[in-house]
Amino acid sequence: MSQEREMITGIDVPIYLQYKFTAGTAPARFLSQVKKGVLTGQRCPGCGNVYCPPRGSCAACGLPTEEEVVLSDKATVQSFTIVAIPIPNNPIQPPYIIANLVPDGSNLSFIHLMSECVNEEVHIGQRVQALWKSEEEWDYAMDNIRYFKPIDEADVPVERIGHMPVTGWED
Amino acid sequence: MANLAAVVGIGQTKYTTKRGDVSIAGLVREAAVNALQDAGLVWDDIDAVIIGKAPDMFEGVIMPESYLTDALGCNGKPMMRVHTAGSVGGSTALVAASHVQSGTFKRVLTVAFEKQSESNAMWALSTPQPFSVHLNAGAGGYFAPIIREYMRRSQAPYDVGIKVAVKDRLHGARNPLAHLQKPDITMQEVEDSFMLWDPLRFLEACPSSDGACAMVIASEDLAAQSPKPPAWIRGVAMRSEPTMYAGREEVNPQAGRDCAADVYQQAGITDPRKDLDCAEVYVPFSWYEPMWLENLGFAAEGEGWKLTMEGATSLDEGGDIPWNPSGGVLCSNPIGASGMIRFAEAARQVRGDAGDHQVEGAKLALGHAYGGGAQFFSMWVVGSEKS
Numbered sequence: 001m002s003q004e005r006e007m008i009t010g011i012d013v014p015i016y017l018q019y020k021f022t023a024g025t026a027p028a029r030f031l032s033q034v035k036k037g038v039l040t041g042q043r044c045p046g047c048g049n050v051y052c053p054p055r056g057s058c059a060a061c062g063l064p065t066e067e068e069v070v071l072s073d074k075a076t077v078q079s080f081t082i083v084a085i086p087i088p089n090n091p092i093q094p095p096y097i098i099a100n101l102v103p104d105g106s107n108l109s110f111i112h113l114m115s116e117c118v119n120e121e122v123h124i125g126q127r128v129q130a131l132w133k134s135e136e137e138w139d140y141a142m143d144n145i146r147y148f149k150p151i152d153e154a155d156v157p158v159e160r161i162g163h164m165p166v167t168g169w170e171d
Numbered sequence: 172m173a174n175l176a177a178v179v180g181i182g183q184t185k186y187t188t189k190r191g192d193v194s195i196a197g198l199v200r201e202a203a204v205n206a207l208q209d210a211g212l213v214w215d216d217i218d219a220v221i222i223g224k225a226p227d228m229f230e231g232v233i234m235p236e237s238y239l240t241d242a243l244g245c246n247g248k249p250m251m252r253v254h255t256a257g258s259v260g261g262s263t264a265l266v267a268a269s270h271v272q273s274g275t276f277k278r279v280l281t282v283a284f285e286k287q288s289e290s291n292a293m294w295a296l297s298t299p300q301p302f303s304v305h306l307n308a309g310a311g312g313y314f315a316p317i318i319r320e321y322m323r324r325s326q327a328p329y330d331v332g333i334k335v336a337v338k339d340r341l342h343g344a345r346n347p348l349a350h351l352q353k354p355d356i357t358m359q360e361v362e363d364s365f366m367l368w369d370p371l372r373f374l375e376a377c378p379s380s381d382g383a384c385a386m387v388i389a390s391e392d393l394a395a396q397s398p399k400p401p402a403w404i405r406g407v408a409m410r411s412e413p414t415m416y417a418g419r420e421e422v423n424p425q426a427g428r429d430c431a432a433d434v435y436q437q438a439g440i441t442d443p444r445k446d447l448d449c450a451e452v453y454v455p456f457s458w459y460e461p462m463w464l465e466n467l468g469f470a471a472e473g474e475g476w477k478l479t480m481e482g483a484t485s486l487d488e489g490g491d492i493p494w495n496p497s498g499g500v501l502c503s504n505p506i507g508a509s510g511m512i513r514f515a516e517a518a519r520q521v522r523g524d525a526g527d528h529q530v531e532g533a534k535l536a537l538g539h540a541y542g543g544g545a546q547f548f549s550m551w552v553v554g555s556e557k558s
Contacts (some may be wrong), residue, residue: 010289011233015231021301031301043427049417059413079316082369083308087297088307100316107417112304124323142304154464158323160418164301 029068031140037132041106043067049107053142072104073130074168075148076156079109082119097122101148105166112122112142116149125161127169154170172460173272175557177194177394177401178518180210186350186503189288190517192382195235196242198547199284202383203243205281210387211398213312214244217387218276223253223263223283224507225542228295230286245283256454257310259532260384260510261540261549265407272404277390285292285505285535292506308368311376311456313544314460315368318458321422322370325461327476328553329370332457333361336375336501337418338485340453343498345486345527350380350503365374373456375501382505384512391557406437406552407537414544425464430548435468438521438535440553444483447552448533449520451513453540456498462485469540486528495522496528510540515550 014123023031026042030053046061050069057064080099084095086092097119099110114122116131129149138144153169182205190198192246199222207213208494212544220243227233250396253263260283265506293309307313321327340356343349356374362516365376394401394521410430416495440446452467462482464475469492482488486496497516500509517538519525523534534555541548 013231026301044417047417051417055302055415059416060418067484079320079369081308081312081319082366083312084365084367087306089294089514092306098308098312098316102366108415111306112305113289113306120553125318138356140301142302145304 001106024056026054026065030054033142034142034144035138036137037135038090039071039073039103041069041071050105051108052103052106053110069105069166071106072166075101075103075128075130075138076161076162076164077122077124077126077128078102078161080114080122095119099128099148101128102162102164104164105169107162109162112144112145113147114149115147115148123155125155127151127156154161173547174274175391175403176268176271177391177396178386178515178553179389179394179399179401181515181519182206182209182385183348183512184262184382184383185348186314186380186505188350188378188380190286194226195230195232195286196239196286196293198286198381199239199282199383200242202385203280203282205271206385206387209399212278212387217244217248217278219249219251219270219279221251221263221267221279221281222246222251222509223259223271225256225259226295228290229292229506230289230432234430243280243463246298255542255547257506257542258510258540258547258549259542260508261513261514261538261551262385262510262547263267264387264514265409265549265551267386268404268407271388271390277393279388279441280385281388281511282383282385283508283511285507286381287379287479287505288381311368312557313370314456315371317421317545318456318462319370321458321462324422325473325476326552327461328480330358330362331461331476331531332371332375333358334479335454335457335460336361338487339495339501342528343502346497346501346502348483349498350378350382352500357532360509363524371456371458375545377455379502380503380505382503382508384508384515386511386515386518395458396427399524400522400555402521404551405558406434409548410436413501414546416464419448422462423466423472424545426546427463428543431467431477431503434552435552436553440552443467443490443496443537447492447535447537449496449530449537451499451516452494452537453496453500453513454495455504455509457501459492463539467537475506484528496525496530501527510549513540514538517551521553523555
């Protein structure tokens with residue numbers, strides 16, 4: 001071999017990890033309800049806060065959360081970011097909005113996608129509602145909700161975000 | 172009561188995007204050898220090695236410490252690995268310090284590293300969870316909404332983050348080890364850079380770096396024999412809290428406030444802005460400077476951004492409390508090492524050995540690190556004097 005070849009200093013070795021997830025009581029219950037198109041949370045017997053998705057205990061009080069609460073699929077924007085880069089292995093195209101959303105009846109936000117909105121007009125306190133996939137696609141996953149979209153309801157004042165009753169503004 | 176301990180040697184690598192010329196073992200050894208040389212010591216002088224790094228998936232090498240024993244000269248010696256996410260560089264230094272303060276060992280070598288070029292940290296931080304949608308857009312995606320909430324509460328002007336991004340890069344231009352070298356950076360350049368995770372622009376975020384940092388920590392009697400001035404450890408504190416609970420204060424975490432109060436109390440600090448000469452604080456995204464200025468008690472709640480805008484934290488503007496004179500995490504971010512670099516750079520300042528980014532006459536400095544969902548905090552205060 002007379003040709004000079006570049007020295008190899010590294011090679012790509014992709015790693016694929018597959019986990020078997022043992023859900024435990026609380027997430028198993030939650031995911032079973034999500035499969036039926038229902039969002040649920042669990043209430044802490046100490047502070048009274050409702051967690052969604054529930055993990056089985058309240059991290060603030062250290063108590064098990066056993067009381068199940070059916071929540072609304074309406075929610076309030078607690079905060080958000082507009083992301084300009086793709087998520088590895090996710091087909092979603094930037095720019096997209098990831099929002100911290102608190103569903104009515106819950107006291108903690110989860111993240112989900114927002115769509116059918118003008119990105120520049122999304123704001124803290126905005127009211128949104130879940131857009132579910134068609135029923136035959138439902139699985140044990142929060143992906144059953146395709147995304148949340150704005151609804152024509154008054155903004156929630158900042159001090160009330162995270163404290164909306166399950167009946168929302170109809171209360 | 173803990174025994175006195177001091178930093179007697181510091182070694183770093185030049186931070187860069189990719190160190191293709193060394194393996195992980197070569198990288199950590201380079202920092203360790205530099206620290207031993209700085210301390211005027213050899214491998215046999217070391218009693219134990221404490222190593223730290225961020226999540227293993229950042230390189231895809233699980234439990235790398237088990238193969239690094241050779242490179243770090245710890246055959247036949249105790250070795251321990253510490254892991255507290257992004258704050259690990261700080262907590263690793265604290266674990267090392269506690270082994271000397273307790274009298275268990277006389278001299279401990281501590282090393283922290285990350286070789287980010289060997290994997291993809293954003294991927295490593297985005298593993299799917301079955302009870303949640305798979306939308307974790309890396310650390311920036313997690314912290315951007317918290318920053319947005321800080322901006323809403325404080326009503327700070329939009330360009331505070333831009334100012335921090337410029338200030339830390341100008342500091343970094345004084346530090347030959349800093350990864351990003353941007354001596355001509357302007358506010359306009361940062362403002363015009365790509366909006367990555369709104370409200371965070373590309374130039375308001377930290378880079379991905381390869382690098383390692385090491386320190387030798389010695390007992391009081393051995394530190395007194397050291398050829399260069401020791402940095403005396405005057406206070407050490409760690410705090411943690413859960414990532415998610417209803418009503419959690421995410422902008423100004425309780426664990427950070429408690430950790431600061433503890434370390435200040437040990438070091439006899441009542442007014443951090445006045446009593447400290449400088450601080451090396453973990454600021455991976457620009458807006459975390461004003462947020463931590465408040466969390467660490469340098470400013471009242473809602474007022475941190477004013478110190479930034481007045482130039483109080485800038486070396487170039489002659490500020491009274493320079494933050495991150497080394498350029499900070501915004502210039503160099505080998506994640507697992509980033510916390511230890513803060514601790515080491517604070518020690519360099521009080522040893523009077525910080526080169527072109529030396530804060531004149533620095534006698535007391537804070538090193539700070541945070542990690543996870545801003546839930547792990549580690550801090551130390553180091554001084555040129557024992558008390």
